[in-house]
Amino acid sequence: MACLYTIQEIAGKGRGVLAATSITKGTRIISEPPLFRVFRGGSSKEQLHEAILKTIADLNGEQRQQFLALHNAFDDESGPELGRVRTNALPLGSDAIEGGIFLDSSRINHSCIQNAQNTWNEDLQKLTIHALRDISEGEEITIFYLTDRPNRQARSEALLSSFRFTCSCSLCSLPTNERHKSDTNLDEIKRLDELIGDGMTIFSAPLQALHNVRKLLALLDNEGFADASVPRAYYDAFQIAITHGDMARASIFAERAASNRIMERYAKDPSEHSAYGYTGKWRTEMVDIPSGLDKDAYEGWLWKEEQNLPGDNDINMEYLGIIDGFHYSPIKHWCFLGEIIEVETIFRLRLIVKDKANHRVPIAFHTDEGGQELDQALLQHGYTVAILYAEHHGFLDMTEGIRHEVPSNIKIFPLPSRMPREMKTIAPPRPGFWWADSFSAP
Ligand SMILES: C[S@@+](CC[C@H](N)C(=O)[O-])C[C@H]1O[C@@H](n2cnc3c(N)ncnc32)[C@H](O)[C@@H]1O
16 A cells, blocks of 8 residues: 655654545554554653663664654753653553654654544554544644643643643644633533543433533534544443443444444444443333434434433533623523423422423422422422423432422413423523413413
């Protein structure tokens, strides 16, 4: 196969790697054994230096010259050998304590919005560089040197201290207002990542966790990040679905997570995963994967879109903003509508209502009077409950619904609801009228 890249001078970056032809997403651009390996863990700088000198002494003359021709960003403090290793070593595995020096791959410059991914392939004992998206002929091939992607300031500091350069990539060069927007999105990506990674939400509020994965994927897509965060997010969605017995969705998420053998196996039979059916509350079978839906409806089904209240243990910036400089308040207005199907008044009031998608939604009354403040005559089957700014809550008994705390946010109508097709975003509230826009009498 013809070589897909050339190594050339790039203004302001020394040398770099350019696409010699147009390269399609997923293509393996480079597959390269290391010139030599370096153990990075445990040893002091002096020990490392000594080990490197020994390794270099074992190289032949040509190899030594090739190594010494690589860039050295630490000339002033580390000397020619150690400096070059610090500048050019690429990790041999995701948590590896071993790095490798590569004659071609080590020429690849960094971008905070990289178009290629470096991976150590243990089977081949080679480093591979794959295209994360389509790359045009003449475009620079870039990888990401850091382990996570914080906002610009933090990225700059990390790149300067660990790699000794000021990044001139397209993300770091955005004009101030766009950079601000990009930083806000990066902060939100980090926040969602942490929320999804919190091991409890998968059990206490799986729907919220699933919706957070979807939001994360939309942000990654919007920002043009096509790296390993994308399959990782789908893997999170897979885990959420399979934990609750949802074979249909788990299979699709596994398919989207990555084209590796393990995920292909899970896509065929998600029940092989050890978390399968921890609860059965989302139980589906593979035959439940819908067919004949258009793309939007299919995605709506996949992400369980029908239940789209914001979560109550999550500061969701889509719904909330800091208005007075201190407190989060709704920045848009929404109202949950449900039809009463059961009334329980054992300790405090608990209603089971049917939402627009015919799901049973428990509403637990955690007001001071536990629901006694309501006109008890209105607690009738078939009547409609409207809750302004309702939030999704995961209860300890593993059910999900609404924990109602603010007495003034609820109205009950002695009318069966004619449910709007979607939970509507309604006009700004006018006292006494806020509910009228989203409620229609039969
Ligand atoms: C591993 S080397 C990459 C190849 C190097 N440009 C060369 O000439 O061999 C890392 C060095 O490349 C330069 N570099 C990499 N990415 C850069 C970027 N985004 N902006 C500016 N310089 C960059 C820095 O000098 C950094 O220390």
